[in-house]
Amino acid sequence: MAKLKKVSKKQLWCYFILVARCLLACTFLGYGLGKLAGGQFGISEEELLTPIKELSLFKIGWYLFDFQPFKTFIGLSQVLCAVLLLWNRTVILGAFLFIPIALNILIIDITIMPPSLKAMFTARLSLYLLWAVLILWYYRDRLKVVWEALWSKVQTQISFPIWMYVSIPLAMMLLEFGPAVFMGLLFEPAKVVESFSSLFSYVF
Numbered sequence: 001m002a003k004l005k006k007v008s009k010k011q012l013w014c015y016f017i018l019v020a021r022c023l024l025a026c027t028f029l030g031y032g033l034g035k036l037a038g039g040q041f042g043i044s045e046e047e048l049l050t051p052i053k054e055l056s057l058f059k060i061g062w063y064l065f066d067f068q069p070f071k072t073f074i075g076l077s078q079v080l081c082a083v084l085l086l087w088n089r090t091v092i093l094g095a096f097l098f099i100p101i102a103l104n105i106l107i108i109d110i111t112i113m114p115p116s117l118k119a120m121f122t123a124r125l126s127l128y129l130l131w132a133v134l135i136l137w138y139y140r141d142r143l144k145v146v147w148e149a150l151w152s153k154v155q156t157q158i159s160f161p162i163w164m165y166v167s168i169p170l171a172m173m174l175l176e177f178g179p180a181v182f183m184g185l186l187f188e189p190a191k192v193v194e195s196f197s198s199l200f201s202y203v204f
Contacts, residue, residue, distance in 0.1 A: 017138045020131040024098055025085040027128070032078030041066035057112040077101060085135075092142060095135040102128050 007015075034040045043063045047055065055063075065071060081101060084094030106125040113121055136143060184192040 013138075017135055020135055021085050021091060021094075024128060024131060024135075025082040025094070027082075028078040028085075028098070028101075029082035032075045032080075032082060035071050035075030036079070041071055056114060058114055061108065061112040074101075091135065092139050095132045095139075098132045099129060102132065 041062050081097045084090040109121045
């Protein structure tokens with residue numbers, strides 16, 4: 001009988017990362033495809049007829065999460081994250097994407113899950129987050145380049161005269177409200193003119 005080849009610690013570490021990638025990817029792929037297929041969220045017809053004060057936070061949350069485009073957006077995000085985790089070229093991006101999605105789910109579960117399920121899902125998602133962090137740690141040499149780029153001195157490419165710095169608040173207002181005013185003038189000019197007339201009459 002042939003002897004089993006001894007596995008080195010480095011191989012075990014690499015194997016663990018591969019298994020973690022597959023676990024996170026398959027988990028998100030299952031949940032994502034389930035949402036896109038119309039499953040997971042939503043409540044029963046009987047629960048829809050129940051006064052909201054009699055429903056648990058969990059049921060209220062599941063009702064709200066069933067609306068579009070939220071449900072499809074989350075489903076697509078999870079499927080995309082799963083694909084990124086499985087592909088070697090994008091695994092780092094997949095791990096980065098996984099963390100905020102999973103952390104958001106964890107906070108929601110802690111907030112609305114019934115006590116009987118909260119502990120289990122909290123532990124499970126916390127482990128998933130740990131696996132994602134370990135995946136990033138595995139690729140820390142590549143992340144070092146990104147880290148240095150983010151923390152190196154960053155400044156605007158050119159300098160500006162003082163008056164341009166002083167005018168930043170006004171420019172911010174134009175950037176914030178300008179597009180809305182433009183769209184209003186394009187589609188409902190009378191309403192925009194009326195709004196400005198009311199504003200000027202109130203100020204002056």
